[in-house]
Amino acid sequence: MVAALVALLAVAATAVPAQQASALDAAPAATAVVASPELPTPPDDEDVAPLPPSTPEQEDASTELIERYAPVVRIREQLEACGDGEPYLPVDVDVIFDNDGVALRGPWTSNDLVGIAPSEDRIESGLLEYHLDFPGDALDPGCGYEQWGRQISEGTAPTVYGRVVADPARPGHVAVQYWFFYVYNDFNNLHEGDWEMIQLIIDAPDAMAALDVEPASVGYSQHSSAERARWGDEKLELVDGTHPVVYPAEGSHANFFTDALYLGASSAAGVGCDDTTGPHTELANLQTEAVPTDTDDYLAGYPWLGFEGRWGERQEAFYNGPTGPNMKYQWTAPIRWSENSWRDSSATVPLGSSLGPSATGAFCGVVEGGSNLLLQLIRNPAAVLLVLAGLVVALFVVATRTTWTPGDPVPVAQRRSWGRIIVAARRMYTRHPLLFTGIGLVYVPVMLAAAGLQWVLVEAGELTSLVDTDGDQNAATVFIVVLMGGAISLLAYFCVVAATAHALRALDDGERVTVLSAYRAVRAKLRPLALVAVRLVVVCWALLLFVFTAPLALIYAVRNGFAVQAVMIEDKSTGEAFRRSREAVRGQWWRATAVAALVVGLGAITGPLVGVILLLVSDGSFNVINLITALVYVVTIPFVALVLGYLYFDLSLRAGSPDVGEDRPEVVAGALPRE
DSSP: OHHHHHHHHHHHHHHSOOOOOSSOSSOSOTTSOOOOSSOOOOOOOOOOOOOOOOOHHHHHHHHHHHHHTOOEEEEEOOSSTTSSSOOOOOOOGGGGTTOTTOEEEOSSSTTOEEEESOOHHHHTTOOTTOEEEOSSOTTSOTTHHHHHHHHHHTTSOOEEEEEEEEOTTSTTOEEEEEEEEEEEEOSSSOEEEEEEEEEEEEOSSSHHHHTTSOOSEEEEEETTEEEEEETTOTTOOEETTTEEEEEEOTTTOOEESSOSEEEEEETTTEEEEEEOOSSEEEOTTOEEEEEOSSHHHHHHHOGGGGOOSBSSOOOSGGGSOOBOGGGSHHHHOHHHHHHHHEESOOOBOOSSOBSBSOHHHHHHHHHHHHHHHHHHHHHOHHHHHHHHHHHHHHHHHHHHTSOOOOOOOOSSSSOOOHHHHHHHHHHHHHHSHHHHHHHHTTHHHHHHHHHHHHHIIIIISTTHHHHHHHOTTOHHHHHHHHHHHHHHHHHHHHHHHHHHHHHHHHHHTTOOOOHHHHHHHHHHTHHHHHHHHHHHHHHHHHHTTSGGGHHHHHHHHHHHTTHHHHHHHHOOOHHHHHHHHHHHHTTOHHHHHHHHHHHHHHHHHHHHHHHHHHHHHOOOOHHHHHHHHHHHHHHHHHHHHHHHHHHHHHHHHHTTOSTTSOOOOOOOTTSSOOO
């Protein structure tokens, strides 16, 4: 049964295009530190003298530097409006001023309307904690912000604002900054307005001297920190030798050096998955505006840089609109910011397969689910708490409406309540822990072989050209590698289920069972088992190709999923095994589905859950955490197989089959001695 349901899940992943979870809907939890629109402001007790005023010659040199190192921006391609891909471009900030869709609100309450269509001169005076409010609901964006952004920016070019600035506390260095403004942030911390930036550091005393020196390093802003690259590093892609290539993540607009799926599990890196994978659209018409260095000069040309309020709707916590560039620490202390906030790398989700679903693979979905829950809790706290309370009550009622004792694991062939099935499986496992853990260890060589084969295909085989062309995460490569990894994972699942079924029957007969003897029994019945596996996978995959036949895949998987047990326990041929499975389930489909879904679901989430917790609380390598996740499966999947083996006996006896043993009535609590 576990093999059939796992097959169902695995083929679903390849039959239905997966949606990347890079742009999540909210934050995972109120207590979790998530990507904040603010960049950190480290304490600074240094007493430094202000910088001298910039001269016209220095401003000319600054403009030349800004043009020389202007970034090349490649966003995720969006083929249709409101579809997958990056819908927001860095806009010319002027488009939001004198716009009837924008309101200026005061800091006193959430609805303090000060004016409609504010001008940039209106906000130049500061207005600390005022808000620019865009049309739409920041916590329920739909497609509104995308459509509004396209409307107001029609006829204008995507824009980046460049500025050259020194740090008075760190003489001898010049920073060249590029600032991007997006009308909406569609990451886990949904909010209106989004300021991002990159910064080059040149070891020179001023802008004129910097013209004769190459940059020393470059940092790309990512949530509450930034990632560093040395000039000339392999990961730093340059166009024409001077223009750094930037890959903004879909929705969050965190800037990355390469295209990949990035995983963040801290406040600095953000909590969630940033997606910069291809295909991409390069912003060929990106316009670069040179912002003067001195305050009076940049306020004369860009009055909105005096605004001290929020560039977006007022919301609680990390859903609040962000402050502008002039309120960031790096605006006046760029070198100190780089010393405090830059890190050397970002973590990518590994390409390939592990022993079952990996922690990194599950992380994006877990954060997305938690984000949605938190968002609903903020919007409708009473309704969410009522639903959660209802679930707790439902679980309590279900748990109390079954019997849990007696839980004797033998004789195996007897009718049991679902609670007693779980207890019997647990006791059988604890009586023979080395046997069943050893059966689960077959995952290790099988999945190491899978990883090796994947490496050969991607790094040394026919997929190399695809990788070189579009990167490791291009769709064709991912589909082939995931399909292959899923097939080998299913092989491991079928092997464990079959070996566990044999061990269960042999132990019930009083025979001595070893890991080797269990797998010898599997080898002896390899042909019918292989035919069962192929038929289950192919039929489920075919049914999942169409939405209207997808429910039939579940029905088919449950009705025929016990064919593996029928082969191993009753020595049935392929056709007879499917017939026996259907006979056992007939009239008991809901019971079989409920118990199987419970144990398979718990077995499936245990490994990723452990891995996600480790990702959040430790700094361990992703590969090490995925290995730990895999080892959890080594322990849990044999237990799941035991539960389903007991369920097969129970269903068969209730169906009146004489082939599995004597039809014993369900034993009442207390009739057998407890262990």
